[in-house]
Amino acid sequence: MAADRLNGKRVAILATDGVEEVELTEPRKALDAAGARTSLVSPQRERIKAWQHDHWGSEILVDVPLEQARADDYDALLLPGGVINPDKLRMDERAVRFVKAFFQAGKPVAAICHGPWMLVEADVVRGRTVTSWPSLHTDLRNAGADWVDREVVTDEGLVTSRKPDDIPAFNRKIIEEFAEGLHEGQRQTARRTSQSEAAAG
Numbered sequence: 001m002a003a004d005r006l007n008g009k010r011v012a013i014l015a016t017d018g019v020e021e022v023e024l025t026e027p028r029k030a031l032d033a034a035g036a037r038t039s040l041v042s043p044q045r046e047r048i049k050a051w052q053h054d055h056w057g058s059e060i061l062v063d064v065p066l067e068q069a070r071a072d073d074y075d076a077l078l079l080p081g082g083v084i085n086p087d088k089l090r091m092d093e094r095a096v097r098f099v100k101a102f103f104q105a106g107k108p109v110a111a112i113c114h115g116p117w118m119l120v121e122a123d124v125v126r127g128r129t130v131t132s133w134p135s136l137h138t139d140l141r142n143a144g145a146d147w148v149d150r151e152v153v154t155d156e157g158l159v160t161s162r163k164p165d166d167i168p169a170f171n172r173k174i175i176e177e178f179a180e181g182l183h184e185g186q187r188q189t190a191r192r193t194s195q196s197e198a199a200a201g
Helices: 022-031 086-088 093-104 117-122 134-142 164-179 184-200
Strands: 010-014 037-042 047-052 054-060 075-081 111-114 150-155 157-163
Touching: 010 022, 010 093, 010 117, 022 037, 022 047, 022 054, 022 111, 022 164, 075 093, 075 164, 086 117, 093 111, 093 117, 093 184, 111 117, 111 164, 117 134, 150 164, 157 164
Parallel strands: 010 037, 010 075, 075 111, 111 157
Antiparallel strands: 047 054, 150 157
């Protein structure tokens, strides 16, 4: 991977306590190595406690508290998994709005394992092809997605993977998509969602 592929790109990593450690740290290392500037955004103000498979792992410093974060300040978004992490985040309206804003702006988004739960909550997967940890497939299909069982799936700037074993393929693809920048497909998804909400209201 070219060391300067993502020079000047700013990537937000949205996570909280219970994030699967390797799903945050390994993609972050790959992004940093490609020249990106990554920031951990969290509802926690100082640090989060990561999860390692079946026990608590390291503490990771928060760079930007969620209440101060703006999607406009970033070029792309990474959503790591871990069961606890997205389950907490999807209950936080600020986190959901933050995710939705990336789609409204057409910016690339990547989610792995249980991370796509946030895509369901933000209602941004209608008509999109995605993958995830297998237990999420019904949630994603009910939200309008075409769920497939593959190590990495790309759909117009949206990158998804299933599990930690997929991280090498996930990393290669997120660097490629983040380097490409804006994707009109992301905007169209957000637009369709807004129109259906308006019609329902």
